[in-house]
Amino acid sequence: MSETSTGGSDGESATFIQRLRQAQIIEKTVELVAEKGYAGVSLAGIAERAGITKPAVLYHFPSKSAVVDAAYEHVLQELVSHVGAAVEAASAEDGPAAYAISMIEHLSVNRHHTRMIIEALGNSDAERDSAARWRPLAQLVQTARSARGLAPDPDSRTTALIVGGAIDSIVTEKLQDPDYDTGAAAARLAALIDATYTS
Amino acid sequence: MSETSTGGSDGESATFIQRLRQAQIIEKTVELVAEKGYAGVSLAGIAERAGITKPAVLYHFPSKSAVVDAAYEHVLQELVSHVGAAVEAASAEDGPAAYAISMIEHLSVNRHHTRMIIEALGNSDAERDSAARWRPLAQLVQTARSARGLAPDPDSRTTALIVGGAIDSIVTEKLQDPDYDTGAAAARLAALIDATYTS
DNA sequence: ATATTTTCTGACCGATCGGTAAGGAGTGAT
DNA sequence: ATCACTCCTTACCGATCGGTCAGAAAATAT
Numbered sequence: 233m234s235e236t237s238t239g240g241s242d243g244e245s246a247t248f249i250q251r252l253r254q255a256q257i258i259e260k261t262v263e264l265v266a267e268k269g270y271a272g273v274s275l276a277g278i279a280e281r282a283g284i285t286k287p288a289v290l291y292h293f294p295s296k297s298a299v300v301d302a303a304y305e306h307v308l309q310e311l312v313s314h315v316g317a318a319v320e321a322a323s324a325e326d327g328p329a330a331y332a333i334s335m336i337e338h339l340s341v342n343r344h345h346t347r348m349i350i351e352a353l354g355n356s357d358a359e360r361d362s363a364a365r366w367r368p369l370a371q372l373v374q375t376a377r378s379a380r381g382l383a384p385d386p387d388s389r390t391t392a393l394i395v396g397g398a399i400d401s402i403v404t405e406k407l408q409d410p411d412y413d414t415g416a417a418a419a420r421l422a423a424l425i426d427a428t429y430t431s
Numbered sequence: 432m433s434e435t436s437t438g439g440s441d442g443e444s445a446t447f448i449q450r451l452r453q454a455q456i457i458e459k460t461v462e463l464v465a466e467k468g469y470a471g472v473s474l475a476g477i478a479e480r481a482g483i484t485k486p487a488v489l490y491h492f493p494s495k496s497a498v499v500d501a502a503y504e505h506v507l508q509e510l511v512s513h514v515g516a517a518v519e520a521a522s523a524e525d526g527p528a529a530y531a532i533s534m535i536e537h538l539s540v541n542r543h544h545t546r547m548i549i550e551a552l553g554n555s556d557a558e559r560d561s562a563a564r565w566r567p568l569a570q571l572v573q574t575a576r577s578a579r580g581l582a583p584d585p586d587s588r589t590t591a592l593i594v595g596g597a598i599d600s601i602v603t604e605k606l607q608d609p610d611y612d613t614g615a616a617a618a619r620l621a622a623l624i625d626a627t628y629t630s
Numbered sequence: 631a632t633a634t635t636t637t638c639t640g641a642c643c644g645a646t647c648g649g650t651a652a653g654g655a656g657t658g659a660t
Numbered sequence: 661a662t663c664a665c666t667c668c669t670t671a672c673c674g675a676t677c678g679g680t681c682a683g684a685a686a687a688t689a690t
Contacts, residue, residue: 247636271470275678286639287680295676302550393604394597401596402589417589446666474648486650487668495648 252304254292257282261303266347273300307345313340339403346403394420400422453491453501456481460502463545472499506544513537532617538602545602594620
């Protein structure tokens with residue numbers, strides 16, 4: 233799944249120039265998935281976009297699915313690290329709001345990443361576990377609740393789903409309308425999250 | 432886009448037996464898109480599932496995309512009619528909540544439809560306009576607000592996006608975990624919608 | 631300069647894709 | 661009997677898919 237394994241590299245070694253090429257391939261793959269959708273991606277298309285040929289791609293990755301998987305993991309990792317940093321910097325009280333805001337922020341800027349995630353989540357071969365996807369958010373909600381002296385959320389799973397889905401929707405909208413004010417949307421979402429604390 | 436136009440039928444005529452076959456093909460197409468994803472659907476697969484051959488499918492529909500589009504429209508129409516009936520039966524006050532609840536209800540039962548919608552929304556050739564998609568919901572929110580004597584929602588667009596995205600997320604979760612209690616989730620979402628009235 | 635290893639290309643493979651051409655099976659009208 | 665029409669099949673088309681293979685080009689080492 234995460235191994236490259238063919239010609240040039242394995243998890244252990246992987247020379248630095250190989251990492252460069254792989255990163256380039258992954259970048260172009262993210263672009264293509266974002267533009268043409270998961271179905272429209274082909275090895276030839278990736279190779280052409282990267283300025284190389286198809287076998288060159290397969291030299292660095294064992295198969296097409298390995299390329300796409302790697303691209304998806306790359307995008308997810310960037311998102312997680314960005315949001316994680318934002319949450320860590322925020323106070324415990326506005327934890328969930330900070331989570332939502334930073335997530336919307338990051339995905340609003342990196343539009344290719346957003347589309348890639350949306351595509352991957354809708355695809356049969358990729359990650360489907362939305363519960364696992366939003367689990368960190370559920371934990372944040374609980375932490376913030378206890379910080380405010382409230383009882384634990386009786387259904388943090390649903391709360392996480394609602395907030396996560398809302399983020400999805402807002403970011404998707406931003407993709408279609410670049411003028412859409414995600415800052416205001418994030419504030420409104422944060423207000424709604426706050427409202428659930430007092431219920 | 433919505434014309435069948437080849438061999439057997441046009442919008443005007445369309446014999447009854449043709450409608451039967453077309454409905455059968457659409458049904459199997461919905462199943463396949465739900466199971467294998469948008470990318471995994473092929474004319475041969477549809478034909479095999481329907482017990483006929485590939486050209487037979489192309490006799491009733493002019494192209495593959497016409498088949499998939501028709502299947503998508505069928506699913507959307509069923510959803511709209513179901514939710515519309517539920518909203519019409521509900522009082523003006525709990526309009527938005529009834530909308531959300533009936534939507535979750537319908538999609539929880541018709542899982543193939545849910546997956547089809549999710550796949551189609553994530554596909555490049557299908558409908559992407561989430562704003563148009565949730566516009567009826569935004570109007571419902573406004574109607575309910577005025578029924579309660581509140582000022583219009585300053586950002587009904589964002590509200591609709593949040594609620595719509597939450598519905599997406601909950602329904603997707605239900606797809607993966609059939610034991611998930613969508614009734615409780617719908618109630619919780621309704622409470623969150625209510626919170627938007629007082630903010 | 632020579633040898634070795636890494637990186638990549640051109641040519642090709644079988645499979646499958648969406649779509650077409652031609653015609654047979656069945657039905658009803660004349 | 662035969663013509664006309666609907667509905668469907670077998671056979672096939674060019675294009676593209678993911679992936680393989682032998683070997684050239686480029687870099688590195690000696």
